[in-house]
Amino acid sequence: MINNKESVVKLKNVTHIYPMGNGEIRALQDITLDIDDDDYLAVIGHSGSGKSTLLRMIGALEIPTQGEVYMEGFNTCDIGQEDLVSLRAKTVGFVFQDFRLLPQLTALENVMVPLLPYEKYNSARKKAMELMERVGLSNRVSHRPGELSGGEQQRVAIARALIRNPKVLLADELTGNLDTATRDSIMELLDELNCQGLAVVVATHDQEVMAHAKRRIRLRDGAII
Numbered sequence: 672m673i674n675n676k677e678s679v680v681k682l683k684n685v686t687h688i689y690p691m692g693n694g695e696i697r698a699l700q701d702i703t704l705d706i707d708d709d710d711y712l713a714v715i716g717h718s719g720s721g722k723s724t725l726l727r728m729i730g731a732l733e734i735p736t737q738g739e740v741y742m743e744g745f746n747t748c749d750i751g752q753e754d755l756v757s758l759r760a761k762t763v764g765f766v767f768q769d770f771r772l773l774p775q776l777t778a779l780e781n782v783m784v785p786l787l788p789y790e791k792y793n794s795a796r797k798k799a800m801e802l803m804e805r806v807g808l809s810n811r812v813s814h815r816p817g818e819l820s821g822g823e824q825q826r827v828a829i830a831r832a833l834i835r836n837p838k839v840l841l842a843d844e845l846t847g848n849l850d851t852a853t854r855d856s857i858m859e860l861l862d863e864l865n866c867q868g869l870a871v872v873v874a875t876h877d878q879e880v881m882a883h884a885k886r887r888i889r890l891r892d893g894a895i896i
């Protein structure tokens with residue numbers, strides 16, 4: 672494996688095309704972008720402009736149709752599936768638009784899940800407890816997702832994304848549909864984590880969220896404008 676480490680994640684001329692019936696949808700067009708250690712990037716653009724697809728590329732959840740994605744210097748298109756899974760798990764944490772919490776598990780168990788293959792139960796539980804405290808939910812550990820508000824579910828999803836100490840947090844539509852106070856508390860938490868060295872990439876329509884970012888890119892029809 673050749674390692675050209677510069678940025679945590681580097682996209683080089685990434686184009687992504689989804690097949691659609693007889694045609695195709697060009698979701699991303701020739702994107703070149705670096706995510707550095709203490710970056711705080713807001714990805715903005717209209718619905719369908721390619722924000723979620725870009726986040727999936729940054730997180731190496733999908734292989735681009737054209738171009739290259741480097742994570743910690745490794746070309747994610749070249750390394751094997753097993754190495755990719757492990758590299759991705761160490762490097763990025765995802766907060767999905769729909770949270771994707773497991774409904775049958777408690778909030779605490781949801782946060783622990785990504786750590787269980789690697790650490791003993793009690794150690795994973797301790798770390799999950801610390802993170803639940805960090806996101807202001809130590810009084811909600813035994814609630815199941817269905818018993819939590821949207822903002823609380825999002826905070827559980829943030830805690831889960833952080834449990835393996837990623838270098839980059841990727842958050843899709845962060846704070847969508849949240850009340851102002853909850854949104855502000857989530858933004859404060861991300862500012863704090865960013866100050867401690869976590870790179871943050873958020874896809875958002877929210878002006879307030881944009882204002883917290885150190886830089887912004889706008890997508891239109893899959894291209895940076």
Ligand SMILES: Nc1ncnc2c1ncn2[C@@H]1O[C@H](COP(=O)(O)OP(=O)(O)OP(=O)(O)O)[C@@H](O)[C@H]1O
Nearest residue numbers: 689690691696698717718719720721722723724725
């Ligand atoms: N799995 C898929 N198969 C086919 N087309 C897709 C797929 N995912 C996304 N697309 C298309 O790719 C384009 C970009 O979608 P994407 O979800 O990245 O946009 P977005 O900016 O995140 O939108 P939103 O703000 O509504 O979440 C859209 O035209 C969308 O319909």
